[in-house]
Amino acid sequence: MFVSVLDVFKVGMGPSSSHTMGPMVAAERFLDLLRHQAFDVRGLRARLCGSLAFTGKGHATDRAVILGLAGMTLAEYDRDAGDAELDRITREGIVTPEGLGTLRLQPSEDVVFDYETPLPGHANGLELFALDAQGDVIVREVYYSVGGGFVLTAEELAEGANTDDGAPVPYPFKSAAEMLEMCAREGKSIAGLKRANELSRMSRAALDDGLKRIWTEMRACMDRGLDADGILPGGLNVKRRAGVLGRTLREEHGRNISQPHLAMDWLSAYAMAVNEENAAGGRVVTAPTNGAAGVIPATIRYWLDHVPGGTERLVPEFLLTAGAIGGLIKHNASISGAECGCQAEVGSAAAMAAAGLCAVMGGTPEQIENAAEIALEHHLGMTCDPVRGLVQVPCIERNGMGAMKAVGAASLALRGDGTHFVPLDSAIETMRQTGRDMSEKYKETSLGGLAVNVPNC
Secondary structure (H helix, E strand, C coil): CCCCHHHHCCEEECCCHHHHHHHHHHHHHHHHHHHCCCCCCCEEEEEEEEHHHHCCCCCCHHHHHHHHHCCCCHHHCCHHHHHHHHHHHHHHCEECCCCCCCEECCHHHHEEEECCCCCCCCCEEEEEEEECCCCCEEEEEEEEEEECCEEEEHHHHHCCCCCCCCCCCCCCCCCHHHHHHHHHHHCCCHHHHHHHHHHCCCCHHHHHHHHHHHHHHHHHHHHHHHHCCCECCCCCCCECCHHHHHHHHHHHHHCCCCCCCHHHHHHHHHHHHHHHHHHCCCEEECCCCCCCCCHHHHHHHHHHHHCCCCCHHHHHHHHHHHHHHHHHHHHHCCCCHHHHCHHHCHHHHHHHHHHHHHHHCCCCHHHHHHHHHHHHHCCCCCCECCHHHCCCCCHHHHHHHHHHHHHHHHHHHHCCCCCCCCCHHHHHHHHHHHHHHCCHHHECCCCCCHHHHCCCC
16 A cells, blocks of 8 residues: 555645545546547536535535636646636637647536435546537546545546555555554654655655655745735635734734743644635645645644754655555545545544654654544544535634644653554544444535534625
């Protein structure tokens, strides 16, 4: 089992890795499929199912699919250019993806939100169709956005291609127990195992550059959020608060006002800054998802700015350790809110952040595994119930709370010797079972919980 750290953490756009980034990737894959077909394609159509239908408007799923079918990719995405292209497509009803000519695509008619017929493989399913001159379907493909921007076709999902299909890695741990056994046998840290696996697939320079870029993008996103003010889009009129909070903390510090919870307040500011940027559709790093993107960068920034000895030299160790834990959770349970609720998003992020923080503060592999378990255990059962389907309430604050739990879990684990009652593997399996049993109302459909019990207009 292998999930690259550069796949767990990847640069994309808000507001959702599974509902925005994933559908754009699916559209890109569909266009590539069509370029290898002999059919005379004249039009395109999309059907959004399950959670992609119920919260697709709030998560800009339709926008992502349309722009993806127009040929825009995540790598080249620019919000202003996307807005202009979407306006043009709406007016003209055509797209011109490279190599496929001019194709009919009228958003109001050809992007269907199907609330009645879920696809069988995953809650985040979409069908993409190619049409001939008469409007008949000549190519159809089903895609599933399985969380964190990962996308599988129906065939790939059925074949179990959920993590990796490459060459073997030197340390192929599929569980935390196997990971700890390998650490003990080889005398390596968790980050050491992960680095060795990564270097079996890429050069040292590529890995180092990739890790550096991840942190650079995370920090830039935080800084943009801390500099921004105003109202977030979507109609809930949610105010940005991270910038105001950050300025208040700096002003109070300058005036020598007592700040009894200074580090925790900054932790919240860092996390909310990221998720306010995400909610605004900005550039963000999945960690492991967009909805939970603030937890890990906030925890790293907390360590660098508020903990003696914090140094950017060790940020790669943090990310590699966090990536190892994220890979285990993805392989054995889920990082998708539509599949297992917010325990799979913020809960996973908190476990990853706790592990990373414990590692850079000198924790043993056993203490690191304990930190991840503590953080995940105390998110079990958390529902995903975004008001109006927007990644704003309760998602933005929830990232701040997740970061606090991550710091607390790492601190508690460092005070122990690594022995504990509940193994991380058991917490992950419990999360999977809880997600399986959880009502669909609480899995990113906005049909229950806060989504129906607070005013949303």
